[in-house]
Amino acid sequence: MTKLVLTAELVEYMESGVSLLVGSRDAALLPASARGFGVAVDAPSCTATVFLATAGTEVTLSNLRDNGQLALTLSRPLDHRSLQVKGHVLSIGETDEQGRRIQDRYFSLFCEGLVFSGHQEKLLRRIRYYPSHAVRFQIESMFDQTPGPGAGRMALVAP
Amino acid sequence: MIALADLQRCFAGVLPSIITTCSRSGVPNVTNLSQIFRVDERRIALSCQFFNKTKQNVAENPYANVEVIDPLTLQMYDLDLRFDHSQTSGPLFEKMATRVQAIASHTGMLGVFKLLSADVYEVLAIREVEGLIGPPLSDRDSDSEEAPMSLRTELRALSVVTERLRHATDLDGLLSTLLDALRDELSFEHTMLLLPDETGKKLVSLASRGYGESGIGAEVQIGDGLIGTVAQTQQTIRITNVSASLNYGRAIGRTAQGHGAHFPAAEIPLPGLPDAQSQLAIPLLAHGRLAGVLAVESKNPLGFEEWHETFLDVIGHQVAIAIENMMLRAEAEEAQAVTRSALAPGPTKTMRVLKLCFYRKDDCVFVDDEYLIRNLPGRILWKILRSFVDDSRAEFSNRELRLDPTLGLPPIKDNLESRLILLRKRLEQKCPELRLVPKCRGQFRLETSCNLELIEKDSS
Numbered sequence: 066m067t068k069l070v071l072t073a074e075l076v077e078y079m080e081s082g083v084s085l086l087v088g089s090r091d092a093a094l095l096p097a098s099a100r101g102f103g104v105a106v107d108a109p110s111c112t113a114t115v116f117l118a119t120a121g122t123e124v125t126l127s128n129l130r131d132n133g134q135l136a137l138t139l140s141r142p143l144d145h146r147s148l149q150v151k152g153h154v155l156s157i158g159e160t161d162e163q164g165r166r167i168q169d170r171y172f173s174l175f176c177e178g179l180v181f182s183g184h185q186e187k188l189l190r191r192i193r194y195y196p197s198h199a200v201r202f203q204i205e206s207m208f209d210q211t212p213g214p215g216a217g218r219m220a221l222v223a224p
Numbered sequence: 225m226i227a228l229a230d231l232q233r234c235f236a237g238v239l240p241s242i243i244t245t246c247s248r249s250g251v252p253n254v255t256n257l258s259q260i261f262r263v264d265e266r267r268i269a270l271s272c273q274f275f276n277k278t279k280q281n282v283a284e285n286p287y288a289n290v291e292v293i294d295p296l297t298l299q300m301y302d303l304d305l306r307f308d309h310s311q312t313s314g315p316l317f318e319k320m321a322t323r324v325q326a327i328a329s330h331t332g333m334l335g336v337f338k339l340l341s342a343d344v345y346e347v348l349a350i351r352e353v354e355g356l357i358g359p360p361l362s363d364r365d366s367d368s369e370e371a372p373m374s375l376r377t378e379l380r381a382l383s384v385v386t387e388r389l390r391h392a393t394d395l396d397g398l399l400s401t402l403l404d405a406l407r408d409e410l411s412f413e414h415t416m417l418l419l420p421d422e423t424g425k426k427l428v429s430l431a432s433r434g435y436g437e438s439g440i441g442a443e444v445q446i447g448d449g450l451i452g453t454v455a456q457t458q459q460t461i462r463i464t465n466v467s468a469s470l471n472y473g474r475a476i477g478r479t480a481q482g483h484g485a486h487f488p489a490a491e492i493p494l495p496g497l498p499d500a501q502s503q504l505a506i507p508l509l510a511h512g513r514l515a516g517v518l519a520v521e522s523k524n525p526l527g528f529e530e531w532h533e534t535f536l537d538v539i540g541h542q543v544a545i546a547i548e549n550m551m552l553r554a555e556a557e558e559a560q561a562v563t564r565s566a567l568a569p570g571p572t573k574t575m576r577v578l579k580l581c582f583y584r585k586d587d588c589v590f591v592d593d594e595y596l597i598r599n600l601p602g603r604i605l606w607k608i609l610r611s612f613v614d615d616s617r618a619e620f621s622n623r624e625l626r627l628d629p630t631l632g633l634p635p636i637k638d639n640l641e642s643r644l645i646l647l648r649k650r651l652e653q654k655c656p657e658l659r660l661v662p663k664c665r666g667q668f669r670l671e672t673s674c675n676l677e678l679i680e681k682d683s684s
Contacts, residue, residue: 084240100242120356193358
């Protein structure tokens with residue numbers, strides 16, 4: 066099996082306040098969607114932790130506990146550069162203080178990007194991204210998801 | 225219970241929606257969605273521009289989940305879906321394809337970025353995502369939700385606009401009345417009316433509001449950009465959150481170029497507001513023929529809703545019929561009119577000299593070295609000026625222009641009326657020393673307070 070390479074540039078992109086879309090499914094293969102608020106990547110182990118607000122993610126958390134199948138799409142609103150990673154959940158737990166700091170930093174960058182795109186900061190500040198759950202997972206595959214003819218292409222390095 | 229109609233704002237594309245599907249082997253896939261259309265009370269259609277994993281997954285396992293966001297409140301909704309069928313033709317497909325084509329044209333990506341199918345899904349359940357969005361931080365933060373316009377208000381506005389249009393007596397008056405009425409009754413501040421030129425390959429702006437003087441005479445090739453696409457497809461297009469839509473198209477452009485695609489031209493700039501966030505353009509159709517395009521812009525990403533589109537479609541139909549009737553009536557009345565040959569006043573030493581130059585190669589007229597007008601209106605102006613100077617004629621009829629083979633008007637649907645409106649307005653803006661003053665139906669008089677010096681050259 067070819068090893069995935071998470072380059073420094075790719076990790077920087079993934080942690081830069083991009084939109085985080087989390088996909089899961091239940092035992093009957095019914096899909097569920099949720100939005101993540103914060104991600105931390107560990108390149109050497111090819112693992113990542115995505116933070117899911119506790120409110121509104123009950124189905125997704127139940128699915129991830131049940132079968133561990135996770136898809137995460139990272140997308141930058143300004144230019145639609147997008148990447149999807151897929152893998153299996155390693156652990157799920159309530160977010161600790163260090164995770165909270167990652168979430169706070171993420172949310173500032175996320176709002177900055179959206180405000181730059183014309184969205185109202187006062188509205189964005191109403192999002193209750195904490196309390197949350199930290200979902201750590203093994204990244205097993207990566208796909209270039211930027212809209213265009215190459216969308217869906219498997220990537221071994223940064224797209 | 226939440227109805228699909230309640231989620232209309234969520235489908236405007238201001239904030240991207242997401243879709244999750246799952247393969248037969250149980251691997252989920254999540255991605256952004258570019259367009260959602262409400263088909264009816266229990267079905268939505270999603271745009272498919274590329275064959276992708278989502279498409280592959282629903283072929284194996286028809287269930288999908290979509291999360292949408294209300295751009296005014298950030299309230300999210302989960303929709304459980306079951307794939308029903310794909311459409312590659314028909315009204316729904318055409319409507320969605322036209323919008324995609326307009327964005328593709330704006331970003332120079334015609335042919336690369338196009339709709340492959342409109343994928344129709346049955347909506348099995350709609351749930352509000354609870355607890356994620358807190359209450360407004362202050363009372364002032366809750367004022368972003370506007371009260372929707374009621375049916376009664378819409379009908380009253382429709383009645384008033386129709387009544388005002390009824391009083392227009394000529395084409396120029398009709399176009400001006402329409403834009404004034406839309407501004408006064410519907411607060412459409414930035415509007416533009418374009419009519420086809422004599423070649424049928426271009427549209428020319430003849431009336432505008434909210435762009436200063438710059439809008440008049442602007443040309444759009446049929447098929448180019450939002451307005452050109454509307455003219456070509458004869459379909460209404462409404463684009464909300466313009467900047468996001470264009471960014472999406474540009475993202476495709478960059479990746480397509482990476483895959484070896486070549487694009488013939490640079491991006492076509494949007495006519496009108498540089499910071500427009502919503503655009504709506506409707507074709508003016510009379511008996512299936514294109515009489516013009518009405519384009520409306522707003523700086524508000526949610527400036528135009530579904531009812532605006534329906535409303536303007538109704539108005540547009542009336543205006544198209546009125547334009548056609550006015551042109552036909554003008555031709556009939558001109559045929560009966562008697563041309564009077566009033567003499568032009570001779571040159572005097574005290575009047576200033578106005579230097580006009582005609583470039584034969586591109587039928588272009590310059591006044592005191594500044595561009596004035598070209599093509600058919602340019603040829604008409606030059607014919608009038610030559611007669612004025614060479615034969616001392618000051619009065620002219622539309623009929624003699626129509627019959628003059630040197631002007632090259634098409635035998636039917638010559639749009640002479642609209643060419644004369646354009647010429648008159650360009651003179652008002654760029655050369656007020658020359659005036660085309662209507663005398664009676666189908667006749668006008670050239671008036672000037674200058675001595676005219678006419679020069680002809682082959683090319684500029």
